[in-house]
Amino acid sequence: MTFRRPYAFVALVIWATAILVSISGCATRLLVVSGYTRAIHRYNGSTGAPLGIFVPAGSGGLGLPWEMVFGPDGKVYVTSTTAFSADTLGVLRYDGRTGVFVDVFVPSGSGGLSNPTGLTFGPDCSLYVTSRDTHGGVLRYQGSTGAFVDAFVPSGSGGLDFPNSLVFGPDGNLYVTDFAKGQVLRYHGETGAFLGAFVPAGSGGLDNASGLVFGPDGNLYVAGRKAVLRYDGNNGAFIDAFVPESGGLKDAYGLVFGPDGDLYVTSAPIFFDPAAAAVRRYDGNTGAFIEVFVPMGSGGLYLPLSLAFIPRPVTKQIDTLLVAVEKLRLPADIEKAFKNPLQNARAAIVAGSLLPARNQIGSFTDTVRANTGNLIPVPQANRLVIAANAIRDRLRCS
Numbered sequence: 198m199t200f201r202r203p204y205a206f207v208a209l210v211i212w213a214t215a216i217l218v219s220i221s222g223c224a225t226r227l228l229v230v231s232g233y234t235r236a237i238h239r240y241n242g243s244t245g246a247p248l249g250i251f252v253p254a255g256s257g258g259l260g261l262p263w264e265m266v267f268g269p270d271g272k273v274y275v276t277s278t279t280a281f282s283a284d285t286l287g288v289l290r291y292d293g294r295t296g297v298f299v300d301v302f303v304p305s306g307s308g309g310l311s312n313p314t315g316l317t318f319g320p321d322c323s324l325y326v327t328s329r330d331t332h333g334g335v336l337r338y339q340g341s342t343g344a345f346v347d348a349f350v351p352s353g354s355g356g357l358d359f360p361n362s363l364v365f366g367p368d369g370n371l372y373v374t375d376f377a378k379g380q381v382l383r384y385h386g387e388t389g390a391f392l393g394a395f396v397p398a399g400s401g402g403l404d405n406a407s408g409l410v411f412g413p414d415g416n417l418y419v420a421g422r423k424a425v426l427r428y429d430g431n432n433g434a435f436i437d438a439f440v441p442e443s444g445g446l447k448d449a450y451g452l453v454f455g456p457d458g459d460l461y462v463t464s465a466p467i468f469f470d471p472a473a474a475a476v477r478r479y480d481g482n483t484g485a486f487i488e489v490f491v492p493m494g495s496g497g498l499y500l501p502l503s504l505a506f507i508p509r510p511v512t513k514q515i516d517t518l519l520v521a522v523e524k525l526r527l528p529a530d531i532e533k534a535f536k537n538p539l540q541n542a543r544a545a546i547v548a549g550s551l552l553p554a555r556n557q558i559g560s561f562t563d564t565v566r567a568n569t570g571n572l573i574p575v576p577q578a579n580r581l582v583i584a585a586n587a588i589r590d591r592l593r594c595s
Contacts, residue, residue, distance in 0.1 A: 252296045447466050
């Protein structure tokens with residue numbers, strides 16, 4: 198009897214590790230913007246080992262790369278902001294596999310674009326970009342051509358002063374960090390109308406509001422000067438300092454939940470501190486510090502800003518989720534309830550029916566959440582939700 202508990206523990210570790218490996222895969226790659234060297238670096242997504250320069254400094258006229266996002270076409274979109282007079286400012290596009298320059302997707306001045314920082318693709322498949330200078334606010338461009346559509350959030354709307362990063366939430370609305378005022382403002386996802394300060398200035402000690410992301414728990418995580426703060430995803434109420442100043446964190450900027458369910462955070466100190474400038478990894482469930490995933494200087498990294506994992510083909514992502522579900526060893530009828538929407542989504546993608554595929558992925562996510570803490574432990578459920586949300590986002594405009 199004395200051996201049962203150790204054996205059970207070992208079995209649990211093996212099972213949890215199998216789920217982790219199934220979801221994260223062995224070929225993940227992490228891209229990190231290096232502000233000081235004005236380049237984008239590539240790293241092994243499992244170990245943090247450097248894999249070389251992905252986008253070299255000055256490629257296509259790249260100035261200071263600020264943020265990046267993978268588009269529905271699989272390419273990388275990068276905001277190029279002020280550095281030197283010869284730089285090409287605006288939004289530049291690069292091949293998502295090779296990093297080769299494709300084109301200037303949105304030139305500086307288009308629609309009043311000046312000193313762009315954050316960018317994201319919306320539910321309508323348009324590209325949304327924050328513009329800090331004279332025509333500050335959020336500008337909208339056609340997602341397929343880069344043509345200017347409108348000033349989706351006009352300069353100063355709702356008191357917006359220093360727009361930084363932005364994201365569309367689960368409710369379809371747009372959330373924008375105001376760096377100067379330390380707040381998160383919310384705008385109607387279809388009209389751009391101001392809906393109020395979702396996170397009021399200074400809530401929970403928020404200062405220098407930068408990157409933001411909705412986590413697998415549905416809550417909003419915001420990078421600030423001294424911590425990564427967590428807020429209720431429904432009403433914006435402060436929950437906790439999910440990541441305090443631990444592991445040497447200072448002036449958090451970029452945030453992303455990785456395929457392994459952990460939270461990866463870049464630190465770009467305003468008053469440069471070599472020991473603080475790095476990519477750090479924290480437990481996605483508890484916020485506990487795990488490691489300095491990419492230290493400053495690794496592969497030439499200097500002052501990390503934005504970061505993103507290179508996505509795999511959607512059908513392969515679904516296949517990986519199916520394997521992960523099998524490894525849960527659920528009762529046959531329940532396993533079927535998990536796998537059916539994934540199999541239906543895959544079939545719909547192959548048939549070119551993307552909206553039904555999105556709906557099926559949403560059904561899978563609902564099933565996971567309904568069984569979290571019951572049939573599935575929270576850490577494993579979070580990884581499933583992260584993977585499913587990534588698929589659903591990519592199906593939005595494909």
